[in-house]
Structures are given as C-alpha cells and as structure tokens.
Amino acid sequence: MRFSKTVIPKLIGRLLPEERSRAHPRLELTNFGGNEVWKARCYRPETEEDVLEILNFHKKERIRPVGALHSWSGAPVCRSIMLDMSCFDSVETFPREDKLIARLGGGTSLQRALDVLHATTGHTFPVQGAISKQSISGAISTATHGSGGPSLSHFVKRIRVAAYDPRNKRAKIYEYEGGEELRAARCALGTLGVILSVDLETVPKYLVEETLVTRGSLAEVLREYERMPLSQFAYFPYRWDFLAYQRRAHIQRPLTSGEKIFGAFFAANNFLGTDILFHVLVKGALTLGNSASRGLMHLAPKLALTGKTNIGPSHDILTMAHDLFQHEEMEVFIPERKLDQAIELLRYATSVFAGLDVEMTGPLVQALKNQELYDELQSHRGTYTQHYPFFFRYVHPEDDMLGMASGSQAYFSCSVFTYFGPDNRDRYYRFCSWLGRALHRIVDARFHWGKHVPLGHQELSRVYPEMPRFRELAQATDPNGVFRNDFVNEVLGFQ
Ligand SMILES: Cc1cc2nc3c(=O)[nH]c(=O)nc-3n(C[C@H](O)[C@H](O)[C@H](O)COP(=O)(O)OP(=O)(O)OC[C@H]3O[C@@H](n4cnc5c(N)ncnc54)[C@H](O)[C@@H]3O)c2cc1C
Incomplete structure (x- = not known):
C-alpha cells in the first residue's frame, strides 16, 4: 500500500510526538472556528486505488474524507479514520455541448481551481462565496453558495465517488451523471462516499459592479434586486437599518485605467477598513462590554464607503478576507x-x-x-x-x-x-x-x-421532503454506515 505519511501543517493541527513513528498516526484536528477538536487516524491517499484499499481495510469502521476543515458544524468530524484528500488536486477543462466543464480532483481547493481556470481559459465559477479556501468536495457537500444564484452543488454535472458494492461489501467506484443519484450526490455531507472528482459547469468570466448604499426599510432593499440581482445586504442590530451591497454582472471587457486605480483603492479600503479595522473594533468592543458592541453597531454603517461605484473581476469583488479573525x-x-x-x-x-x-x-x-x-x-x-x-x-x-x-x-x-x-x-x-x-x-x-x-432531523425532515429517499440512496452504497458520523446521524436521521 502506498499511503503517504506526510502531513500538511495547515490541515493537520498537531502531530502528537509519541505517535510520529506510526504508519497512520492519530492526529489532533481542529476546525476553522476552533469549536470542534478531535483525534483521528489520518490517511493521505494519492490514487483512487489507495482510496479503495483504505475503504476495504476499514470497512467495519467510520471513515470521513475532509477538505479544508472550514465547516463549523460536525460535518467533518470523525474519531476513527480521516482521509486528507489534498493529493487529488487536478484541474482539467473540456467542452461539453455549449459549456466549458472543469473536471476537478476531489481535494482541489476552490482557489487553485480558479487560478488554473483564470490562467488557462476565459471562464470562472458560476457562483462565488465569500472565500475560496474550501475544497471543491467540501464546498459542494454542504451546498456552499454566494448571492444571486443557486449553490455550487447545482452546477455539478458528474461526480466520481468511491463507496461500497452492496452485493459483496467491497469498495468500488461509482459515477453519477444524472437522475436522483446525481441529485443526492451534489450535496451529501460525505455520506455517499469519497468524492474523487467533480465535473463543474463554468461560465465565461464576468465583471461585477458594486455600490454600497444605506436603506431604511427592507422594501427599499428588495425593490432594487431586479436591477442588481447579485446583491447582498447587512442588517444592523439596534439601528435596524440596512447597508446594501448592490451588485450586478457585466460582460467581461478590459478595465479602463481609472477603473483599475479606483478598484485598487476600493480593495485596499475593503481590506484595511472592513476585513481588519472593523473586526479589530468588533473584538475590542467585546472586551469592553455590551454597550460598546451596541455602540459599534450604531457606528458601523457610517464607516462604510457608500455611494461610490466600483467595477472589477467577479472574484475580486465577491470575495473578502473573512477568515482573518476566528469566528x-x-x-x-x-x-x-x-x-x-x-x-x-x-x-x-x-x-x-x-x-x-x-x-x-x-x-x-x-x-x-x-x-x-x-x-x-x-x-x-x-x-x-x-x-x-x-x-x-x-x-x-x-x-x-x-x-x-x-x-x-x-x-x-x-x-x-x-x-x-x-x-x-x-x-x-x-x-x-x-x-x-x-x-x-x-x-x-x-x-x-x-x-x-x-x-435535529425530527424537525429538519419537515422542510426536506426528500430526506427519506436520500437516506435510502446513501444506505444502498454504504450498507454498514461507514460514511456516517454523529452529526449526519443527528441532522439526517440515519439509525
Ligand atoms: C471564513 C469562512 C467563510 C465561508 N464562506 C462561505 C460562503 O460564502 N458561502 C457558504 O455557503 N459557505 C461558506 N463557508 C462554509 C464552507 O464553505 C463550508 O462549510 C464548506 O463545507 C467547507 O469546505 P471544506 O473544504 O473546508 O470542507 P470540510 O469542512 O473539511 O468538510 C465539509 C463536508 O464535506 C465532506 N467532504 C470533504 N471532502 C470530501 C470528499 N472528498 N468526499 C466526500 N465528502 C467530502 C466532509 O466529510 C464534510 O461532511 C465559509 C466558511 C468559513 C470558515
């Protein structure tokens, strides 16, 4: 078996000294939010054969593939076997019908996929969330989304997963290209098996225009969505008014020098003013007490650069450094x-x-x-x-x-x-x-x-009518429940 013993410091929290010599060390892991800390035996498979072999070897245990551990929920937590999928980081593109498809290895980070797409094609992702540090599999497994479109999961055209053959309980590879299997696998919280690769529909690169405006009522904010369909908005506690990030897409074109200079100014202002200073103030107010936090919420919209219009590449406008401060x-x-x-x-x-x-x-x-x-x-x-x-x-x-x-x-x-x-x-x-x-x-x-x-699932099943069918599909290729954990049992109702 060729299981890499290398660990990635960014992903693997701490390698316990007494366990360094073991082939598959038990590692202490923590998620981005610091709210989940657990230990698991960790593999870093390099090939699909490695994955199948691990699945066969541990078929009576619990196995969880993970991405960047950027989930706050218990979705990636598994105290048994963890698969670090970061070696599966390939990016290929090919046309299918009138679309350009990106075939991404299951562990590819969104940022790497975007870097390759932007450098080699005129295309980008159809949807952009606030950051791009997640892996593609982690992102689709929890329906990661932005504003003004469906989640990334919706754009998955094919998924290749390793799971179990119900007849002989041996690991095998499934490819889902349509039907209810694809609909289930698009967002499956890791319960349908180990995602090896994902075919994602892309769209031509586009520009986004953004203007920040303050609004007194929800009706005013919503009225502008027709004209500004990519918008998002903040609602300030204790002031109870709105800061709308009015956004719309434009066809890709070269930016003028003025737009580039203004864009650089905006980016610096967003980074220093919002991503850093505002968050320092939030943390500072927390140490001073409740009235300081309420005061900051009253002040915050006044600090925003309102009424100025910026235009730039979609990724630059739609993302922020929201991961600088743990939350x-x-x-x-x-x-x-x-x-x-x-x-x-x-x-x-x-x-x-x-x-x-x-x-x-x-x-x-x-x-x-x-x-x-x-x-x-x-x-x-x-x-x-x-x-x-x-x-x-x-x-x-x-x-x-x-x-x-x-x-x-x-x-x-x-x-x-x-x-x-x-x-x-x-x-x-x-x-x-x-x-x-x-x-x-x-x-x-x-x-x-x-x-x-x-x-939990008793309440949630009321708003997810397809949850029972989803469980049946998961059960079909995972009869022993290897791909389940406490979290999915709790929220999806697996027995
Ligand atoms: C700072 C920050 C900003 C965020 N911004 C947004 C946002 O704008 N929009 C949004 O919707 N969400 C956002 N999120 C949430 C985040 O996108 C999701 O929690 C996402 O699932 C994290 O991806 P990950 O690669 O870290 O996956 P992990 O957290 O490691 O895992 C998530 C799930 O995916 C499963 N999984 C991972 N890899 C595989 C695989 N190869 N095969 C099968 N299952 C797999 C895991 O088992 C687990 O169930 C943000 C999170 C943070 C910390």
Whole structure:
C-alpha cells in the first residue's frame, strides 16, 4: 500500500510526538472556528486505488474524507479514520455541448481551481462565496453558495465517488451523471462516499459592479434586486437599518485605467477598513462590554464607503478576507416570501436577548405563544448581545436533494456571526437555539449544513421532503454506515 505519511501543517493541527513513528498516526484536528477538536487516524491517499484499499481495510469502521476543515458544524468530524484528500488536486477543462466543464480532483481547493481556470481559459465559477479556501468536495457537500444564484452543488454535472458494492461489501467506484443519484450526490455531507472528482459547469468570466448604499426599510432593499440581482445586504442590530451591497454582472471587457486605480483603492479600503479595522473594533468592543458592541453597531454603517461605484473581476469583488479573525456562524435559510416575517422576528428576538425594551406586534406574540416560545424568549432577556451585523444573501432554487435551497422556491440566507472565542460561545448557542427553533417553526427555516445547526432531523425532515429517499440512496452504497458520523446521524436521521 502506498499511503503517504506526510502531513500538511495547515490541515493537520498537531502531530502528537509519541505517535510520529506510526504508519497512520492519530492526529489532533481542529476546525476553522476552533469549536470542534478531535483525534483521528489520518490517511493521505494519492490514487483512487489507495482510496479503495483504505475503504476495504476499514470497512467495519467510520471513515470521513475532509477538505479544508472550514465547516463549523460536525460535518467533518470523525474519531476513527480521516482521509486528507489534498493529493487529488487536478484541474482539467473540456467542452461539453455549449459549456466549458472543469473536471476537478476531489481535494482541489476552490482557489487553485480558479487560478488554473483564470490562467488557462476565459471562464470562472458560476457562483462565488465569500472565500475560496474550501475544497471543491467540501464546498459542494454542504451546498456552499454566494448571492444571486443557486449553490455550487447545482452546477455539478458528474461526480466520481468511491463507496461500497452492496452485493459483496467491497469498495468500488461509482459515477453519477444524472437522475436522483446525481441529485443526492451534489450535496451529501460525505455520506455517499469519497468524492474523487467533480465535473463543474463554468461560465465565461464576468465583471461585477458594486455600490454600497444605506436603506431604511427592507422594501427599499428588495425593490432594487431586479436591477442588481447579485446583491447582498447587512442588517444592523439596534439601528435596524440596512447597508446594501448592490451588485450586478457585466460582460467581461478590459478595465479602463481609472477603473483599475479606483478598484485598487476600493480593495485596499475593503481590506484595511472592513476585513481588519472593523473586526479589530468588533473584538475590542467585546472586551469592553455590551454597550460598546451596541455602540459599534450604531457606528458601523457610517464607516462604510457608500455611494461610490466600483467595477472589477467577479472574484475580486465577491470575495473578502473573512477568515482573518476566528469566528463562528449559523446561517438560516428563509423562504423568500416569508422574509418580512423573519426580519421582524429577528429584530424582536435580538432586542429581548440584549435586554432592551421592545414592543412586539400582536400577531408575532401570538405566533410565538402558539409555538410555546414566548415565555422562553422572556426568560433569555439580557443574556446575549449580538455584536455583528446580520448578513443576507439571495439563493436561487437548486436541483439537489439536501441543498438548503433545494426545491422550487428561492431563499434569503441570514448569517448570524459571533466573534466570541470557542470557549465563550454558550450564550451565542442559546441565542441560536431559540432563534433557530422560532424561525424553523414560524417561517420553515433551513440551516447551512457547514455552519451551526441548532436542530435535529425530527424537525429538519419537515422542510426536506426528500430526506427519506436520500437516506435510502446513501444506505444502498454504504450498507454498514461507514460514511456516517454523529452529526449526519443527528441532522439526517440515519439509525
Ligand atoms: C471564513 C469562512 C467563510 C465561508 N464562506 C462561505 C460562503 O460564502 N458561502 C457558504 O455557503 N459557505 C461558506 N463557508 C462554509 C464552507 O464553505 C463550508 O462549510 C464548506 O463545507 C467547507 O469546505 P471544506 O473544504 O473546508 O470542507 P470540510 O469542512 O473539511 O468538510 C465539509 C463536508 O464535506 C465532506 N467532504 C470533504 N471532502 C470530501 C470528499 N472528498 N468526499 C466526500 N465528502 C467530502 C466532509 O466529510 C464534510 O461532511 C465559509 C466558511 C468559513 C470558515
């Protein structure tokens, strides 16, 4: 067997000294958020044959392939066998019908794929999230998305996975190119096997125009989506107004010198002002206390460079250095037509948790009482101060079974961030627990699988009608449940 013993410091947290000499060392791992720490025996397969051999050798244990460990949820956690897939980092492109397809090795980082695509073709990804450090398999396995389109999973045209043959329980390779198997494999949280390669549809490179504007009401923000379909917006707690990042695509063309100079100024301002200074202030306010955090939320939109229009390559405008400061996130998916109601609920809940006086409308009070959530909310009064803006993105319907926007309706996702350290997040989790249950029961919310998921499958199965069929498909090529872990058992209801 050719299993590499090399470890990647960025991925592998710490190699325990007493275990360095072992062939497959037990490593301590931690995710980006620092909220999950575990030990696993780690392989770094180099070929598909290696993967099959590992699967056969450990067919009675639990196996989890991982990417960049950028999920906050327990999705990548496995205390048995972990596969570091970083050797599978090939990038090939070829035309199919009228599209250019990128065939990416399962461990390829999004950034590497983009670098190769941009250097060798005139194409790019159809969707861009806030960062590109994730692996392609990790990104599609949790339906990673941006704003103004479906998630990346939707654009997967073929997946090659290693799983088990139910007849002889030996590992084999499956290729899914259509039908419900492809729809299941597009976002499968690692339960359909080890992704070896992914064919992703690309689009011609494009420019994005962006203007930041402040708006007093949700109606004003939404009105502009038709003209600015890639927009996202921040909702500031305690001010309760909006900063809209109005964005739209333009056909690729050479930028003028003026646009380039202005673009460089914008990029520097975003990096120094938003990615660094704003986050230093958020962290500083947390050490000073709740009123400092609330004060910062009042001040923050005034610091934004509003009313100026910037244009540049999609990747430059749509990404940020959001990974400079460790944090954690819950991302709630709200059906588009229920956004009004969700925003009202968010505002009242945040105010009550922060201990502020707020008058709720009669229908909301009644809805919370009907769901037996009203008294509980009052019991949380003054226990948690949200210290970061809520961020909303618009996610189009996507064709998969478990993606957060799967089905026929569009969703607005709402990101709820905390910058408390990993040992100090209990109050945040209690806030997420109440808010998550309320949004789920009242507006049928779903939750990003790679982020904090406060509910289990009993509740979640109500909003994922295809979950039972998904479990059957996973069971068919993994009869022993090798590709399951505590997290997927909890949220997807595997026995
Ligand atoms: C700073 C930051 C910014 C983010 N921004 C966004 C954003 O803009 N939009 C968004 O939607 N999400 C965002 N996320 C979430 C992130 O995209 C997802 O959690 C994604 O799953 C992480 O990818 P990863 O490569 O780190 O995968 P991991 O976290 O390592 O794994 C995620 C899942 O994928 C599975 N997996 C990984 N590789 C394989 C494989 N080869 N075969 C089978 N299964 C596999 C794992 O088993 C696990 O279930 C962000 C996260 C961070 C930390």
